[in-house]
Amino acid sequence: xxxxxxQDYVRRSATTITPPAARSHEDxxxxxxxxxxxxxxxxxQSACMEWNDLRPEIGHFEGSYENPADLGPSVWTLMKFxxxxxxxxxxxWLIRKDGCMHCEDPGCLKACPAPGAIVQYANGxxxxxxxxxxxxxxxxxxxxxxxxxxxxxxxxxxxxxxCSDRVSVGLEPACxxxxxxxxxxxxxxxxxxxxxxxxxxxxxxRGFEKAxxxxxxxxGGTHVMYVLHHADKPSLYSGLPDKPRISPLVQAWKGxxxxxxxxxxxxxxxxxxxxxxxxxPNEVQEEDELEADRLLREMKEEEEKPS
Amino acid sequence: MTMTRREFIKFTxxxxxxxxxxxxxxxxxxxxxxAAVRPFKLTHATExxxxxxxCSVACGIxxxxxxxxxxxxxxxxxxxxxxxxxxxxxxxxxxxxxxxxDIVHAPTRLKAPRYREPGSAEFKEVxxxxxxxxxxxxxxxxxDKHFQATNAAGTTVNRWTSIGMLAASxxxxxxxxxxxxxxxxxxxVVFDNQxxx
Numbered sequence: 001x002x003x004x005x006x007q008d009y010v011r012r013s014a015t016t017i018t019p020p021a022a023r024s025h026e027d028x029x030x031x032x033x034x035x036x037x038x039x040x041x042x043x044x045q046s047a048c049m050e051w052n053d054l055r056p057e058i059g060h061f062e063g064s065y066e067n068p069a070d071l072g073p074s075v076w077t078l079m080k081f082x083x084x085x086x087x088x089x090x091x092x093w094l095i096r097k098d099g100c101m102h103c104e105d106p107g108c109l110k111a112c113p114a115p116g117a118i119v120q121y122a123n124g125x126x127x128x129x130x131x132x133x134x135x136x137x138x139x140x141x142x143x144x145x146x147x148x149x150x151x152x153x154x155x156x157x158x159x160x161x162x163c164s165d166r167v168s169v170g171l172e173p174a175c176x177x178x179x180x181x182x183x184x185x186x187x188x189x190x191x192x193x194x195x196x197x198x199x200x201x202x203x204x205x206r207g208f209e210k211a212x213x214x215x216x217x218x219x220g221g222t223h224v225m226y227v228l229h230h231a232d233k234p235s236l237y238s239g240l241p242d243k244p245r246i247s248p249l250v251q252a253w254k255g256x257x258x259x260x261x262x263x264x265x266x267x268x269x270x271x272x273x274x275x276x277x278x279x280x281p282n283e284v285q286e287e288d289e290l291e292a293d294r295l296l297r298e299m300k301e302e303e304e305k306p307s
Numbered sequence: 308m309t310m311t312r313r314e315f316i317k318f319t320x321x322x323x324x325x326x327x328x329x330x331x332x333x334x335x336x337x338x339x340x341x342a343a344v345r346p347f348k349l350t351h352a353t354e355x356x357x358x359x360x361x362c363s364v365a366c367g368i369x370x371x372x373x374x375x376x377x378x379x380x381x382x383x384x385x386x387x388x389x390x391x392x393x394x395x396x397x398x399x400x401x402x403x404x405x406x407x408x409d410i411v412h413a414p415t416r417l418k419a420p421r422y423r424e425p426g427s428a429e430f431k432e433v434x435x436x437x438x439x440x441x442x443x444x445x446x447x448x449x450x451d452k453h454f455q456a457t458n459a460a461g462t463t464v465n466r467w468t469s470i471g472m473l474a475a476s477x478x479x480x481x482x483x484x485x486x487x488x489x490x491x492x493x494x495x496v497v498f499d500n501q502x503x504x
Contacts, residue, residue, distance in 0.1 A: 165345040169347045177391075
């Protein structure tokens with residue numbers, strides 16, 4: 001595919017120099033999931049598996065509407081069902097489509113040590129390049145939303161691609177197209193933000209005063225956004241993080257420590273070289289030989305002594 | 308090539324150092340970047356419009372099949388999605404509709420008429436000719452026996468109430484018109500269809 005080659009990359013894992021992003025006028029895309037319009041039918045899940053040719057193994061009933069039980073290497077999106085009793089004592093069934101959030105500042109990409117295994121395109125999509133993946137699992141640790149999953153078959157990480165193959169030829173993602181209630185929308189990030197604004201206004205007029213848009217600034221915003229009726233408490237929606245952040249360990253390891261380690265390695269090499277030039281190799285001297293002979297002699301004498 | 312133990316250790320160390328530097332981000336920046344996204348799988352697939360087989364909503368679908376209908380290429384359905392030009396669903400589909408591809412290729416899918424003889428416990432596959440002849444025979448016998456030309460009061464009714472017809476939903480207006488004509492012209496009154504003909 002020539003559409004999303006190097007010039008369209010804006011971020012590339014384990015690469016110090018970002019490839020030149022010459023095309024500066026590519027629109028950022030976004031998927032907007034309006035939780036208040038979702039009926040939990042799972043058409044998005046079906047459409048995702050159909051388009052991406054994924055068929056996870058048929059599992060067992062786990063006592064929940066969630067099916068399969070968790071995201072997986074072949075389950076890139078999953079409906080999560082939470083039962084919440086509100087202040088008035090009424091039950092609210094909060095259904096959220098879980099999957100990759102396509103962060104503007106992706107924790108997985110930051111944590112990844114394999115050059116080019118995780119890339120971000122100019123349109124904002126974060127994609128895993130499987131043939132470069134070494135299966136170390138750092139992306140799982142780096143992700144603030146616990147999304148990537150490692151396959152037990154080929155030990156590579158998998159997650160939602162935001163249908164980069166469809167988007168690259170001008171189509172919407174499969175889940176967006178299928179959604180019968182229009183709860184999943186797709187478009188430019190600005191259009192989606194505007195549309196979310198209208199939805200939030202509507203929700204507020206219906207008594208959801210805390211309705212709002214979930215586009216967490218902690219990860220630079222996301223390319224998958226939610227309209228929530230309880231935007232003040234995202235964790236109600238099956239543990240959507242209130243304040244998602246990349247683990248400080250990953251931040252430090254890939255931030256401050258990395259140049260220090262490079263400096264350390266370089267310093268050790270340079271020290272070694274100068275030591276070799278100035279002091280030279282550690283050669284055996286005559287007194288060393290004499291000392292060794294003496295030790296050998298002593299040992300022989302000890303052995304010959306009758307005990 | 309001969310190598311002393313000391314040389315061997317030297318080379319191993321050098322290799323290790325070089326690869327460590329590479330992993331720390333010095334390498335690969337200039338390496339040619341291969342194509343990233345999965346190639347779009349429908350570029351030259353044949354697109355066929357149809358109606359979803361499931362419910363009475365009758366959503367429009369697009370069926371994509373391998374090959375361009377060239378004489379030597381045998382079509383095979385590879386993908387099904389909603390038809391954006393269809394007024395009913397405008398491209399959307401329900402979870403069952405989204406998974407239509409798997410009923411197309413289901414190993415349990417019915418592809419030929421099957422017949423269970425009276426007294427037999429098993430279905431066996433039969434030809435369409437056999438099935439249609441058998442249905443026609445039974446219908447004719449039943450109609451001859453139960454058809455009512457007039458009711459008790461002597462009014463002409465021309466009805467046949469001992470048999471019913473149930474049809475599927477994936478019908479076009481033309482199919483529905485023909486279904487209606489066939490059943491009503493026989494005098495059938497018990498007639499329903501998931502698509503409400």
